[in-house]
Amino acid sequence: QKEVEQDPGPLSVPEGAIVSLNCTYSNSAFQYFMWYRQYSRKGPELLMYTYSSGNKEDGRFTAQVDKSSKYISLFIRDSQPSDSATYLCARISSGSARQLTFGSGTQLTVLP
Amino acid sequence: DTEVTQTPKHLVMGMTNKKSLKCEQHMGHRAMYWYKQKAKKPPELMFVYSYEKLSINESVPSRFSPECPNSSLLNLHLHALQPEDSALYLCASSQPRERNYGYTFGSGTRLTVV
Numbered sequence: 001q002k003e004v005e006q007d008p009g010p011l012s013v014p015e016g017a018i019v020s021l022n023c024t025y026s027n028s029a030f031q032y033f034m035w036y037r038q039y040s041r042k043g044p045e046l047l048m049y050t051y052s053s054g055n056k057e058d059g060r061f062t063a064q065v066d067k068s069s070k071y072i073s074l075f076i077r078d079s080q081p082s083d084s085a086t087y088l089c090a091r092i093s094s095g096s097a098r099q100l101t102f103g104s105g106t107q108l109t110v111l112p
Numbered sequence: 113d114t115e116v117t118q119t120p121k122h123l124v125m126g127m128t129n130k131k132s133l134k135c136e137q138h139m140g141h142r143a144m145y146w147y148k149q150k151a152k153k154p155p156e157l158m159f160v161y162s163y164e165k166l167s168i169n170e171s172v173p174s175r176f177s178p179e180c181p182n183s184s185l186l187n188l189h190l191h192a193l194q195p196e197d198s199a200l201y202l203c204a205s206s207q208p209r210e211r212n213y214g215y216t217f218g219s220g221t222r223l224t225v226v
Contacts, residue, residue, distance in 0.1 A: 034214055036214075036217075041200075041219075041220075041222070042219050042220070043116075043202050043204075043218050043219045044155065044202075044215075044217050045217065046214035046215065046216070049214055088154055088155075098143060098160075098206060098208060099160065099168065100155075100157070100204075100215055101157075102154035103154065104153070104154055105152075105153075105154050107152075
């Protein structure tokens with residue numbers, strides 16, 4: 001079983017829609033999670049990180065972790081064409097080396 | 113300065129060539145990483161350097177040889193690559209032991225092996 005599994009997409013929504021991106025994780029001991037956005041031909045950029053359970057909000061983005069169901073979500077409100085990208089969830093390991101393990105990514109297209 | 117700079121941006125090399133990818137950061141990060149990303153796939157970890165020492169090698173073939181000359185620089189030496197090694201190679205940096213601190217990625221080197 002993969003450490004982090006992500007809805008494969010692709011996902012296409014109209015401008016202004018609320019977008020929900022979802023991942024599940026395999027081990028209840030995992031605590032730290034991150035969402036990255038990757039535009040075509042660019043490196044991933046960190047959007048948000050979350051710890052354990054609860055919500056974290058930053059502008060139009062909300063990251064949510066449900067520890068009981070081992071579910072990670074990213075919500076994008078008032079989606080814009082500039083949000084069109086691949087979104088990657090990831091868990092980060094403990095220890096000094098701190099490995100990131102990514103989900104498979106969801107390609108999002110926001111149509112004007 | 114919040115950037116990770118990778119050079120070159122594009123590289124085409126033959127299977128008998130030797131080349132190097134370079135990565136530089138000046139954010140004071142003490143962990144640096146090489147990831148490989150194939151098209152429409154997530155990045156996969158290759159190597160981790162923590163405090164300039166190689167701490168993780170994810171069973172990468174010996175034709176890839178990492179080097180960390182100092183805390184700001186990371187190289188990936190390439191020799192006798194195969195066409196299936198064509199991919200986007202991403203460098204990243206972070207602070208060790210700070211789990212609520214994300215990686216910063218470079219824009220990558222797009223490598224084509226012919």
